Amino acid sequence: MPKAKTYFKSISIARPDIGPLEKKYINEALNSGWISGIGPMVSRFERMFADFIGVRHGVAVANGTAALHLALMALGIGPGDEVIVPAFTFAATVNSVIHCGAKPVLVDASLCDWNMDPEKIKRAISKKTKAIIIVHLYGIPARLKEILEIARQRKIFLIEDAAEAHGALWGKKRTGSVGNIGCFSFFGNKIITTGEGGMCVTNSRNLYEKMKIIYSHGSKSHKLIYYYHPMIGHNFRMTNIQAALGLAQLSRINSFLKIRARHEDLYRRLLKNVPGIKFSPKPGSVTTVDWMHSILVDHPKVARNDVLKGLKEKNIESRPFFYPIHKMPPYTGYISRARDKFPVAEYLARTGINLPSSTCLSAGDISRVAEAVKEIIDGR
Numbered sequence: 001m002p003k004a005k006t007y008f009k010s011i012s013i014a015r016p017d018i019g020p021l022e023k024k025y026i027n028e029a030l031n032s033g034w035i036s037g038i039g040p041m042v043s044r045f046e047r048m049f050a051d052f053i054g055v056r057h058g059v060a061v062a063n064g065t066a067a068l069h070l071a072l073m074a075l076g077i078g079p080g081d082e083v084i085v086p087a088f089t090f091a092a093t094v095n096s097v098i099h100c101g102a103k104p105v106l107v108d109a110s111l112c113d114w115n116m117d118p119e120k121i122k123r124a125i126s127k128k129t130k131a132i133i134i135v136h137l138y139g140i141p142a143r144l145k146e147i148l149e150i151a152r153q154r155k156i157f158l159i160e161d162a163a164e165a166h167g168a169l170w171g172k173k174r175t176g177s178v179g180n181i182g183c184f185s186f187f188g189n190k191i192i193t194t195g196e197g198g199m200c201v202t203n204s205r206n207l208y209e210k211m212k213i214i215y216s217h218g219s220k221s222h223k224l225i226y227y228y229h230p231m232i233g234h235n236f237r238m239t240n241i242q243a244a245l246g247l248a249q250l251s252r253i254n255s256f257l258k259i260r261a262r263h264e265d266l267y268r269r270l271l272k273n274v275p276g277i278k279f280s281p282k283p284g285s286v287t288t289v290d291w292m293h294s295i296l297v298d299h300p301k302v303a304r305n306d307v308l309k310g311l312k313e314k315n316i317e318s319r320p321f322f323y324p325i326h327k328m329p330p331y332t333g334y335i336s337r338a339r340d341k342f343p344v345a346e347y348l349a350r351t352g353i354n355l356p357s358s359t360c361l362s363a364g365d366i367s368r369v370a371e372a373v374k375e376i377i378d379g380r
């Protein structure tokens with residue numbers, strides 16, 4: 001029976017959408033001989049991405065983690081400093097702080113947007129706090145108004161980890177354009193991809209110039225002076241080949257965002273009356289993007305892991321939410337005060353599932369996933 005056959009076709013969690021334009025640009029890059037971290041497509045990608053975000057400068061880097069590391073270094077953050085980060089995020093947010101020799105201070109999420117709670121940020125600030133890294137998790141912009149106010153009042157830097165929020169809006173501003181530096185990732189499962197890749201964006205000429213030195217071995221060429229290193233830097237550069245892929249992807253981003261929004265609507269419609277299923281928050285003051293299609297399974301008889309397992313049996317890939325940072329061995333030492341609790345991060349991590357999200361998915365694929373979730377829950 002053909003129906004049974006299509007049922008078992010596997011649906012992957014986040015297939016990248018690579019078309020003829022990507023292949024054309026990559027071939028152009030290869031044919032040009034510019035294949036490393038310098039080249040015309042890198043500069044074009046930096047310009048075009050900065051324009052898309054609505055900022056003056058972009059620095060294309062090797063990956064999103066390097067973008068965070070570079071941002072922290074450019075802001076002069078190092079040993080003795082504290083940086084406020086979410087307890088509910090991808091580990092790279094926290095790792096970048098540790099790689100700089102600074103101390104991450106974890107803050108719990110809030111239920112209304114799954115992002116750091118501004119009140120809890122206030123309580124976590126100490127004399128050593130130099131920066132806050134807010135994460136616009138799963139495409140939901142954080143409460144920038146309150147957080148920006150806190151950063152200004154306390155004179156601390158604001159870094160936006162917008163690795164999951166390309167194109168999201170806070171009022172009329174894109175996420176990533178509001179803080180001192182915005183950091184993006186172009187990993188294969190992100191809204192646009194360069195394979196591996198990332199970008200730092202900023203309106204500050206000074207920070208931009210610092211980042212340009214740090215990200216290329218700490219070197220600065222001038223006229224006939226080469227190999228002069230005014231500081232110890234890294235090699236964080238993005239290659240021209242990656243930038244070629246990025247340029248093609250960026251030219252398609254508006255269509256990607258529309259398709260993702262349509263998929264989110266479809267998931268919501270199909271799962272609306274399924275008991276125990278909750279959707280990601282869509283705060284009225286912001287425009288979210290649908291990086292993943294995130295649901296919570298909060299049901300008296302069905303555990304989240306039952307749904308993960310059930311989907312796997314039906315050949316559908318899904319992912320649990322991020323594991324809470326404070327519950328993993330390398331990070332337990334960073335919980336400074338024993339009274340610190342992270343109940344919201346723990347609740348989200350326990351109940352959350354990301355359903356397949358890709359612009360390559362058809363409406364039929366989405367229906368099949370929703371139908372599968374419904375069957376698993378109804379079967380209990």
Ligand SMILES: *Cc1c(COP(=O)(O)O)cnc(C)c1O
Pocket residue numbers: 063064065066089090092093135161163164185186187196197198
């Ligand atoms: C993906 C991601 C990163 C890291 O990006 P890489 O390109 O994988 O290094 C950082 N922060 C968040 C929130 C992410 O989702």
